[in-house]
Structures are given as C-alpha cells and as structure tokens.
Amino acid sequence: MKAAGYAQVMSSEVTSKKAWEQVVDWVEQRVLSGELVVGSTLPAERDLALRVGVSRPAVREAVRTLQASGVLRSSVGAGGSGGTTVTGVPHQALTKLLRMHVALASFPATDVTQVRVVLERLSTSLATQRADSEQLAGMRAQVELMDDDGLSIEEFNGHDTQFHVAIAEAAGNRLATDLTVAIRESMRDPILEGLYALDDWKRVRGLLRTEHHAVLSAIEGRRADEAADLVEEHIRAAFARMSWLHDR
C-alpha cells in the first residue's frame, strides 16, 4: 500500500535520518505491519546492526528509546539485544511524556484541565455502569481515608489521586485510564507545591471531602449522568481554587 501526505513527508526525511533513528524506524515499521507482535524477539544487536547498516552503539541507542516507550523490554541476564522482546506497556511512557511536557509548558494547565474534564467524565460514566463490588469498595476506601484529619497534605493528595485512578480503572477503557493517570501525575508536583502554600488548607480539604463523597454516592447509586456532572464540577472547582496554576 502506497502512503501519501504525512507518510510521503516521513519517507523524504529518511535520507537525512540518523543511524539510531533508522533502527527505530525499522522496528516501528515491523510493529505497524504486524510482523513484530507482543512477545516477538528482536534480532541480536550485531545482526540488527548489519541488517539496518548501522553501528552497534546506534542499535543500542534505538533500543533504549523503544524501551523508554514501553515497546521493548530486555530480559534479565540476556546479552546484546538477543534478550530484547516486544512488549506493550505504554502507561509509564505516557506518564513521563506528559509530565515532562506539562513542566515545559508545552501543555498549559488550563488546556490540560479541559482535557482532564472530558476524560474523567467518560471514565466516571463508564465506571458507574461497570464497577464491580470490589472496585466500589476500593473507591470507598480511598474516600474514607481522606476523612482522617491526621493526614499530611501529601498523604491526602495521594488518596485523592488513588480515588480518581480507581474510577478510571473501573471504567475499563485502557487509553482513558492511562491518559487520566498520566495527566494526574503530570500535575502532581505543581498541585502539591500550591497546596502547601495555602493558608486555608483545612477549608479546601473540607470542600474536597464533600465533593469526593458526592461523586462516590452517585457512582454507588449507578447514576452515571449525575456522577459525570459531579466529577466535572469537582475538577473545575478544584482548578478554580488553584490560582497558582492558571498562568502556567
């Protein structure tokens, strides 16, 4: 199949591509064509270097890049790239990517919050329909832990994150879950910094508790639209309170 548009631009760039990029492309093309699937073993480092016509260090650089993307995994104890197999674990890579680019302001906090609202509306609505009793108990546990006045801001925020992650996981949409987790992680440091600087943390904590309990009740009551609306209100209200994020 011939490729036009984007793909033509890509192939015209191939000539100027660096050695390690050629190796990344070699792997990527075989993943996209289905020749390499999860569990496939990559050729040994020296063979791959010969096939692509690059040096072994270039292969190693490419393999590192694809490991960081969650596309390759090295088996412990195996030498070269002979023990390098294809995997499909995007979660950590996505989180790292978003976290770095939020920090670099490639993605402003207001944009990130808008996207978070639509993703968490989706997750909450799905979770309300799909969560089993164990998943509901997991959400409730996090909300009840947040009622403890003895928690540090950081501990409170940890349970807050875990509550939202539990909802996303119960939704059963892997992309929505991974993006939700990645977005929360990407905002973690600036949010924590801001919470520590608050002079009315106890008031904010009270508001957060009320909002979380309301969301949980709607989910437990299987009221999907109400749960989605409450999550949206909660995220928007929380962002409105965090004035230090608005110009980031």
Place this chain on the structure above:
Amino acid sequence: MKAAGYAQVMSSEVTSKKAWEQVVDWVEQRVLSGELVVGSTLPAERDLALRVGVSRPAVREAVRTLQASGVLRSSVGAGGSGGTTVTGVPHQALTKLLRMHVALASFPATDVTQVRVVLERLSTSLATQRADSEQLAGMRAQVELMDDDGLSIEEFNGHDTQFHVAIAEAAGNRLATDLTVAIRESMRDPILEGLYALDDWKRVRGLLRTEHHAVLSAIEGRRADEAADLVEEHIRAAFARMSWLHDR
C-alpha cells in the same frame, strides 16, 4: 519538598536503575523543578557523564531517548551534548507512542474510539466558538476537496484527516489537538487497509461527505452543541461501518 507515595516507589527503584536511566532521571528532575527550561543548554556529554557518574555512551543513550520524547534537541554542527538544548515539542513523540501501542493492541480500537469521541466533541465545541474566518475557510477547503470524485481512497482519507485536524487546531487547546492528531495517525493504517477492502466505497464516501458537510455547517453557524453532537454521530457511525476494527 518531600515526596511520598509514587515518588517513594520511584526513589527506591533508583538503586537498580541502569546508567542511561539515571541520566534520564537527572534531566527529568531538573525539568520538573524548573531548573531546566525551554532553551536551556545541557552540560557537555563528558561533564554530564562525570556528574551522574556514568559512561559517555550511557549519556548518549539517554539523550537519544529524550530527543525521541521531544524534550531535547541537538543543534546542527555542535559536538557532544554541548549543542543539546531543552525544547518542548511533544507532538511527534505522542503520535509515535500512540501509533505503536495501537498497533500492539495495548489500546484496543473500541477504547481509542471512545476517547476520540470525547476529545473531538471538546475540540469541535471550542472550534465553533473560536475559529476565525481563515480557519473556517481552511475547514471548508478540505470538505470541498472531498467532493471530488477523482480522488483515490488515500487522498480522500488525507483530506478527511486534515478536516479533523483543522477543527482541533482552531480549538486552541494544545493537548486536545496533539491527542486528536496522534489518535487519528495511530488509526490511519488500519483504517486505510479496511477502506481499500470495501466493496461499497462509493456509498461510504457519500455518507462521509454528508456527515462532514453537516459538521461544517454547524461550525460555520456557531452552533457548538449541534456541531459536537454531529461530530460524535459521525465518529460513531464511521466506526460502526469499519467492522474490521471492532476486534482489534
């Protein structure tokens, strides 16, 4: 600021981290703390190797990984990592990541489509409110190009993509735009393959034209809710027609 939860897990892993990962962490921590910003120059390769206590090849592997993430950029002609500066260009990295993981089925097509619906509803609604006359003309041009019966399936699909990208860009939310583009790109190959295999392409083409014109009219008429609903119907209908994607 002390870090708990996730961060504690991360730091306990540091001891077992590979040399290149330690360098990635070194850069990442400085990006997250704001010490490195867009435009900052990275220490030269040998200095960075000394500071982190790893070999120069390990630094190079880490730099490649961060280049692939759109976090670092090498200036042409500069040697070592002395010409390596911090940048913030997540678009290509995000597209590559999602495309690979859709191909590896880490993200099933049904999950991706659900997320696409909520992102494109958001983009369309924002674009309806914000698009200037030039952006509206750009959308119209793509829709009118699709009315040409002489286009190949691939050319038609290219304009289809560009119409949706034009909407996302007019929305002015960078994360939503990048995710929309990345998701469309990630589904490009399987969609094209399936379109080529259709025996009623002309009927499908007619439906796509009608749907695109309807979305465009609602955007031009500044009817945000209607435009968002039409985009959702369009994406869901298109996915329903693409039976070959349903079990991916």
